[in-house]
Amino acid sequence: MSKKFFTEKEIAILSRNPYVKSVSSKGITYSEEFKQHFISEYHKGKFPREIFEESGFDVNILGIKRVESSSERWRKSYEQEGVLGLKDSRKESLGRPRVHKLSLxxxxxxxxxxxxxxxxxxxxxxxxSYGRKGVxxxxxxxxxxxxxxxxxxxxxxxxxxxxxxxxxxxxxxxxxxxxxSQKSVEQRKRKDEKDKVAKDLILKAFHFKGRMKGARQIKMTLAGQFQCVFNLKRIRRIMKKYNIFCPIRKANPYRRMMKATQEHRVVPNLLNRWFRQEIPGKVLLTDITYLNYQNGQRAYLSVIKDGSTGQIIAQHLSDRITMELATNTLQKLKKNRNFKKAKDALIHSDQGTHYTHPDFQKLVKQLGFRQSMSRRGNCWDNAPIESFFGHLKDEANIKTCKNLDELRREIDEYTTYYNHHRYQSNLKKMTPVQYRDHLLKAA
Structure with missing residues (x-):
């Protein structure tokens, strides 16, 4: 059960949905019609979140946990009892009386x-959780x-x-x-003794030639150097049991999150490196980079660049690489009065978790853009914005900044310089703003 409580405003919004039977601050009851519609759409291959949103529900109000738990409950009921399993039988149930009434x-x-x-x-x-980063x-x-x-x-x-x-x-x-029981205790003791022997061998392979290794390398080293064959799952289990971790090439936690939620979606590459379409506001390129400044501090910069003019039209700087880094950049683009969206405009990015996230993709649709993504591991598919990041890090005085406010001022100054005063040979020796005005006059 979700721990999220509804406010009076949220209750009023949810009550207007025809698929809602009743709603209170603690919970919501859906109509049988919606449950049957959900099962039908789910079998067509749609995600639970997508079905709820298409049916007029705001997932941010409901909470993703409530959506997931409801969908799982309805699927199980449908598998066991069919359509009858989707019927709300709480009123029909008389309940089971307690045999023994507990005293105070x-x-x-x-x-x-x-x-x-x-x-x-x-x-x-x-x-x-001692010593871990984050919750x-x-x-x-x-x-x-x-x-x-x-x-x-x-x-x-x-x-x-x-x-x-x-x-x-x-x-x-x-x-x-x-x-x-005595039998189980003895079995665990025997298993622990075997694991300790295996641990000593694994540690020898782990530190062989003074270089730490992962589970696969340990398996091959044990077979090649110590003539000992271990199952890969056993090696991983013992490494986890005795906290033996390889510090290099760790799994990316964001990719793991994507697989867990199964809601992050990659879209096709609609741009195909056709960056210069000579129409301002037609092709927008976006990406995120990190900036190291004084005393080992790090910040993250999200930028949107016009592919046709080379102009930086929106940017957002933060000391945390959260989902808001990408969505706030889109909101700043929306507030930019000098930007005019062209017909069939698209926004192109890589396949990062920020851009495959449902919230980002939803905001892109609300702003009226099509979405395009580079091929996996191919930075050339978004080359112009990578080029801008290279010039920024070479030409701006980033490392001398003492705090985030100083860094923000430096980035703003460089962006103004880049847009209004930095001439580029591939823009007919004009600045990005001059080239934009040139294209608008020629149209």
Whole structure:
């Protein structure tokens, strides 16, 4: 269940949707017609977010978690019971009466046990996330939950609480008792002993010739140098268990996010390097670069450039590479009074997560642009903006800036110089603004 609560304004907006049966601050009930429509569209290959948006729902109001949970629930119900599974049967259900009514003392004891278990879990989260950058969602394995339950029971001398605490922790009671059985304990000991032997061999391969390696290199080194064949999954499991990490060539977390959400979409390359179409406002190029300045500080610059005139028409600087870096640049383009969008205008970028994100693509459509993307790993497909970044880093006094405000002023000054005073041979020896005016007069 989503933790997002609706405001009065959001309730009024949602109530106007014909697919909404009822809505309150805590939840929303959809009509059976919408559920059937959702299943039909989903089987055609559409994403849940896309179906909700086409049906008039604002996903930012609903929250993406509520959309995902609803779609998953309806799909499971449809697979099990067909169309009948989509019917709201809450009014028909009479409920199941409690066999044993709990006394006030029993309720208090259960609440106290639950609070103590939550405290233990919080302590575990703090230890697990110590030293990490950012906030990460921690998923506690079942074995760790069994240990937490037992430690809470022993610490607070609780009786007859195993079943209740297992329900609270979403683990089975039989699994709890099996985990602490003598047979299971002996099996874990034998496994740990084998893992320690394997760990020593893996570390030898990991540090072989003084160069740290990843799991695949370790596997080949073990076979080639130590005549020992290990399964790749086993190597990775032991490396994870004993915190053995290769510091080079780590997986890109943003690509992992894209695969997890399955909402990021790559669009075709409509531009095909036809940058100079001699129509101002027809071809817009965008990209993000990083700028290193004084005392090892780093900032990120998002820019939109007119491909026909070479003019920089929007830019946004930030010390964080968030989604707003790309969307704020589009908003600044919208506010630029000197910019006039041509017919069938398009905005071209690489396949970065900022540009494949649904929010960015939605804003592009709202502004009336078509969207185009470079081929994967091909910087030449967006060469003019890469050229601008090269000139910026060579000609602007970036490294002397002491803080973000100074850097912002320097970037603004250089952009003004680039647009109004920097002559370019490929623009008939004019500045970008002069060449823009020249094209407008000739049209």
């Amino acid at each position: 003392e029993e309720k208090n004891a259960r609440l106290e046990a639950q609070i103590n278990l939550l405290k233990a879990e919080n302590e575990l989260f703090k230890k697990d 990460e969602q921690v998923k506690v394995p079942a074995s760790q939950r069994y240990i937490l339950i037992r430690s809470v029971i022993e610490k607070y001398n609780l009786k007859h609480m195993v079943k209740y605490l297992c329900e609270v922790s979403s683990v089975s009671r039989s699994g709890y008792y099996n985990y602490f």
